[in-house]
Amino acid sequence: MRAAVLHEIGQDKLEVLDDVEAVGFGPGKVRIRVRATGLCHSDVSAMSGVLPQPAPFVPGHEGAGEILEVGDGVTGLAPGDRVLVCWLPACGACPSCKRGQSQLCLAGFMNAGTPNFRRPGGDVFGFAGTGTFAEEVVVDAGCAVPIPDDVPFDIAALIGCGVTTGLGAALNTAKVEAGSSVAVIGCGGVGISAVQGARLQGAARIVAVDPVESRREAALRFGASEAVAPEALADAKQRITGGEGFDYVFEVVGKSATARTAYETTRRGGTLCVVGAGALDDHLKLSMFELFFDEKRILPSMYGGGDVLRSYERTIALWRAGRIDLESLITHRVPLSGVNEALEQMRTGAALRTCVEI
Numbered sequence: 001m002r003a004a005v006l007h008e009i010g011q012d013k014l015e016v017l018d019d020v021e022a023v024g025f026g027p028g029k030v031r032i033r034v035r036a037t038g039l040c041h042s043d044v045s046a047m048s049g050v051l052p053q054p055a056p057f058v059p060g061h062e063g064a065g066e067i068l069e070v071g072d073g074v075t076g077l078a079p080g081d082r083v084l085v086c087w088l089p090a091c092g093a094c095p096s097c098k099r100g101q102s103q104l105c106l107a108g109f110m111n112a113g114t115p116n117f118r119r120p121g122g123d124v125f126g127f128a129g130t131g132t133f134a135e136e137v138v139v140d141a142g143c144a145v146p147i148p149d150d151v152p153f154d155i156a157a158l159i160g161c162g163v164t165t166g167l168g169a170a171l172n173t174a175k176v177e178a179g180s181s182v183a184v185i186g187c188g189g190v191g192i193s194a195v196q197g198a199r200l201q202g203a204a205r206i207v208a209v210d211p212v213e214s215r216r217e218a219a220l221r222f223g224a225s226e227a228v229a230p231e232a233l234a235d236a237k238q239r240i241t242g243g244e245g246f247d248y249v250f251e252v253v254g255k256s257a258t259a260r261t262a263y264e265t266t267r268r269g270g271t272l273c274v275v276g277a278g279a280l281d282d283h284l285k286l287s288m289f290e291l292f293f294d295e296k297r298i299l300p301s302m303y304g305g306g307d308v309l310r311s312y313e314r315t316i317a318l319w320r321a322g323r324i325d326l327e328s329l330i331t332h333r334v335p336l337s338g339v340n341e342a343l344e345q346m347r348t349g350a351a352l353r354t355c356v357e358i
Helices: 041-048 107-111 153-159 162-173 189-200 213-221 230-241 256-265 288-294 308-320 336-348
Strands: 003-005 015-017 029-038 062-070 082-085 117-119 122-126 136-140 144-146 181-185 205-209 226-228 246-251 266-274 297-300 330-335 353-357
Touching (some): 003 336, 015 336, 029 153, 062 153, 082 153, 153 308, 153 330, 153 353, 162 189, 162 246, 181 230, 181 256, 189 213, 205 213, 213 226, 226 230, 230 246, 230 256, 246 256
Parallel strands (some): 246 266, 330 353
Antiparallel strands (some): 003 015, 029 062, 029 136, 062 082, 117 122
């Protein structure tokens, strides 16, 4: 089958090959025909080495498609079922799951070091244990979540990661209060979803912050009350909050520099929600005095900070009701052969989300 492969960490282009085989099918597994996948910034971060990922690998973790085959012991799924790919499935039995924090379950990471694909030249991994930039993928049955017939594959793919992460940060993790002031730093697909989440919660003022003009314009269409370049954030803080700082600030970039800016933009007693996935060696520096004196809450948000299956259902219900806009998040569409075009759109900020149609 065809798949897009990164041969070495640090390369900036993928090679679309037709000699890739999805492997690992057996008891407890399902084989999925991928129909659509979103390009998430985490894929780019894995390619560059910011996020740990063995190579060679097939990027992609935000996908949807149809079940082709189910292994022994799999219940509740059958060939022909329409599913989205959950890259972090919950086992239901570990301490995190038992505490109701299934988004922290590590069971899904157990397979991250096992190759998902094979080529004549050797094994190939799948990013985050999946690898949806391929025509087919074999994953644990828990990674395949059925979707209703009225949810298109491209919308389902977005729900599988970016939308769930951004909405959940506002709804589950920060629990934005009605009438509050909000700043969102980084307005790609996840940041825009955080904007929509803050709007849903009734935030009075939502300031979107991004260096790319087209993304700032998009943020306004999705519910931001104003959008500014990073260098204008201090002025917005002064104008809107009298210099005190915002009630909630979402960092959706994944860098210590923007996290520090977000901290300084949060009011005393306010909430900084860290959504961006950054590097292991990129450290955020805070003094012990400011931590104590400012009493700002620093809340990391992993995969939306809540049970992902319930989050999927809530997102679909909100989308059906017209409360959130998912269609407009997809600003570009490319075939698998155009995946490098999609990467360039991501790196330059030209796209909120690019859908790779497979």
